[in-house]
Amino acid sequence: MPVQVHLNLDPETAADDISVRKICATSARLDLSGISEIRILKRSVDARQKRIKVNLTVExxxxxxxxxxxxxxFETRNVKDQKEVVVIGAGPAGLFAALRLxxxxxxxxxxxxxxxxxxxxRDIARISREHIIDPDSNYCFGEGGAGTFSDGKLYTRSKKRGDNTRVLELxxxxxAAENIMYEAHPHLGTDKLPRIISAIRKSILDAGGLILFGKRVTDILIEHRRVKGVVVSGGEEYFSxxxxxxxxxxxxxxxxxxIMKKIDIEMKSFAMGVRVxxxxxxxxxxxxxxxxxGEFLPAASYNLVRQVDGRGVxxxxxxxxxxxxPSATSQEEVVVNGMSPSERNSPYANSGMVVEIRPDDYVKYSSHGVTAGxxxxxELENSAWANGGRTQRAPAQRLTxxxxxKTSSSLPKVSYFPGTVSSPLHEWLPEAIGKRLSEGFRQFGSLMKGFMTDEAVVLGVESRTSSPVRIPRNQETMEHISISGLYPCGEGSGYAGGIVSSAVDGMKAAEAVAQSLGYLK
Ligand SMILES: Cc1cc2nc3c(=O)[nH]c(=O)nc-3n(C[C@H](O)[C@H](O)[C@H](O)COP(=O)(O)OP(=O)(O)OC[C@H]3O[C@@H](n4cnc5c(N)ncnc54)[C@H](O)[C@@H]3O)c2cc1C
Structure with missing residues (x-):
């Protein structure tokens, strides 16, 4: 039986394999030459005290x-002649659903x-250089979905370890580097993601799956409340x-x-704000x-949360x-989001800073029914575009x-490539967001001394943190509550958020379909 030890080391020692091996031998009372292998099961940085430590669990x-x-x-098999299941979208949910199918x-x-x-x-590069958004190919749409040109953070608040682990394994x-299996905060980086996504595509195609790019689903065919297939831009139909x-x-x-096809959707709370x-x-x-x-610690992060006026900030x-x-999906909107390369080596640290939004914050849109959110x-994204000079430049203001x-008379350099325009965000952000954010920032300033500085900049708007609607499903069968054969999943269904939880949700949808077909007992 392998011996398990928990080590609490300084960062330099923890980064040195030979030292870790020696310490393992001492801790396990083994002779160094008697050790064939050590395997890290868990690694986290403990920065609570002045002397920063790295915790390792080692086998x-x-x-x-x-x-x-x-x-x-990955248990691949040739499925070319097997029953077909149509999957809309090649984001984490769609790709992992396909692997599981x-x-x-x-x-x-x-x-x-x-x-x-x-x-x-190429389309992503044009957004920054020419401020042109292709509505079908941008930071959110295209192979790998919103997860491809993202940060690739792989941690999730979901506690279902088995499912999460399978996503990391795949x-x-x-x-992906194997350290994602044991880091407390695994991260891929935007430079690594495209290669991983291409490899997933290869697995799907090699097994006889089909991926059709450049085809937008414009209609869902339904007969007697049961799905029949889809229609795509150009008019072709795919049946399943x-x-x-x-x-x-x-x-x-x-x-x-x-809405057009009377597939129920419902409102849910979501969050919007700015990026700092x-x-x-x-x-x-x-x-x-x-x-x-120094060279042995990762770029530091933070995680801040406060209740302000009855809402989470x-x-x-x-x-x-x-x-x-720039993560907008159409021309007349500005949406910001964040990503980082695997080395996390840019000189900037950014984060979304958002306020929980509930239906009573947007009663003026109530005539739109479930799509009011x-x-x-x-509205917020269009305001950001108008206040940013009607380009992809983001409206910005010093944090202080x-x-x-106060309107900022100058702005420091930021990492946002399309550029910024000084704008009084405090004036045009809806009160439900602006006032709470302002108070939230004050409180964050007391939690993290130095956070409130005029070197920091807020950029608008961070509006795509989560879905304002849910496509309701039976939580057991995962099937839509009123349309048979329809399996809403991933972030757009309103039941998942983030790369890992969307991928897990996609795999579960695949299993639900297989179960319904008798392929899975
Ligand atoms: C810049 C950025 C950074 C992010 N960083 C992280 C991070 O570090 N960690 C994390 O966990 N999450 C991150 N996210 C969020 C994460 O990417 C999403 O939660 C995740 O991608 C959701 O997966 P999904 O498959 O449900 O949907 P999506 O990734 O949105 O994929 C949906 C796919 O469906 C396609 N599609 C849409 N409509 C149609 C249609 N009508 N017909 C055909 N295809 C269609 C789209 O083109 C897209 O490819 C980030 C997002 C962005 C934008």
Whole structure:
């Protein structure tokens, strides 16, 4: 039996394999030469005290023992002639649904409005350079979905470890570094993601699955409250009595299709706000208690949350050593989000700072019924565009000016490539958001001394943190509450959020379809 030890080391020692091996031998009272292998099971940085430590849980194997490979393989099989299941969207939910369908012996037919990951890169570059948004190919739409040009943070608040672990395993099998299996806060980085997504595509195609790019689903065919297939831009039809709907939450046109086809959707609370950016060095100094980060610690992050006036105000998708990116999906809107490369080595630290939004914050849109939240979201994004100079430049304000209600006379350099325009966000953000954010920032300033600085900038708007609507489903069968054969999943269904939880949800939708077909007992 391998011996398990818990170590609490300084960062330099923890980074040195030989030292870790020696310490393991001492802790386990083994002779160094008697150890055949050590395997890290868990790694986290503990920065609560001035002396920063790294916690490691390690499994030690003696010379007679051999560690078994701990990543379960992808059980591929040829599904070319098997029953077809149409999957809308090649984001994390759609791709992982497809992988799972293959494992279960079904043929996924993925219909994706955007382009493959390499063609998509050119459209992404045009957004920053020419301020042109292709409504089908951008930071949210295209192969890999919103997860491709993202930070690739892989942690989730969901506690279902088994499911989460399987997503991490599949990512490793497609090229992700194995450290994602044991880091407390696993992260891939935007530079690594496209290669992993291409490898997933290859697995799907090699197994006989089908991926159709550049085809937007414009209609869902329904007969007697049962799914029959879909119609795509251009008019072609694809038939299947099983449809996994994984179109993400930026796909407003899919919600229009739902309304047109009397597929129930319902309102839910969501969150919107701004993105704030600080120099990374400043965040390191605050979080590492004045110590220099040095080469053995990661770029520091933070996680802030407060209740203000009855609503949660919190940091969201914090990207240490990252960049702010333009994530709009149509021309006359500005939406910001964040990502980082695997090394997290940019000089900036950014984070979404959002306020929980409930229907009573947007009663003025109540005539829109269940899509009132989407209208509120659009209003905010259009305001950001108008206040940013009607380009992809983002309206921006120094953090201290935002809190003190002053327009900034100058702005520091930021990571957001399309540029910024000084704008009084405190004046035009809806009160439900602006006032709470301002108070939230004040409180964050007392929690993290140095956070409230005029070196920090807020950029508008962070509006796509979560879906304003839900496509209700039976939680047991995952089938839509009133349309048979329709399986809403991923972020757009309103039941998941983030890469890992959307991927898990996609796999579960695949299993639900297989169960209904008798492929899974
Ligand atoms: C810049 C950025 C950074 C992010 N960073 C992180 C992070 O670090 N960690 C994290 O967990 N999450 C992050 N997220 C969020 C994460 O990417 C999403 O939660 C996740 O991608 C949702 O997965 P999904 O498959 O449900 O939907 P999506 O990823 O949105 O995928 C939906 C897919 O459906 C396609 N589609 C939409 N409509 C249609 C249609 N009508 N016909 C055909 N295809 C259609 C879209 O083109 C898209 O490819 C980030 C998001 C962005 C934008």
């Amino acid at each position: 030690i194997y003696s010379a007679q023992e051999k560690s078994e490979t701990f990543i379960k393989p 293959i494992e279960l012996g079904l043929r996924p037919v993925i219909i994706e409005r955007g382009k493959d990951v390499s063609s998509r890169k 990512l490793c099998l497609h090229g 009595p099983f449809l996994i709907l994984a179109a993400g939450h930026s796909s407003r046109d899919i919600y229009d299709v739902c 950016e600080h120099p990374q060095e400043l965040i390191d100094t605050i979080q590492y208690h004045g110590n220099r980060r 919190y940091s969201f998708c914090m990207c240490p050593g990252g960049f702010i990116v 989407l209208e509120f979201q659009k 000016d935002f809190v003190n209600g």
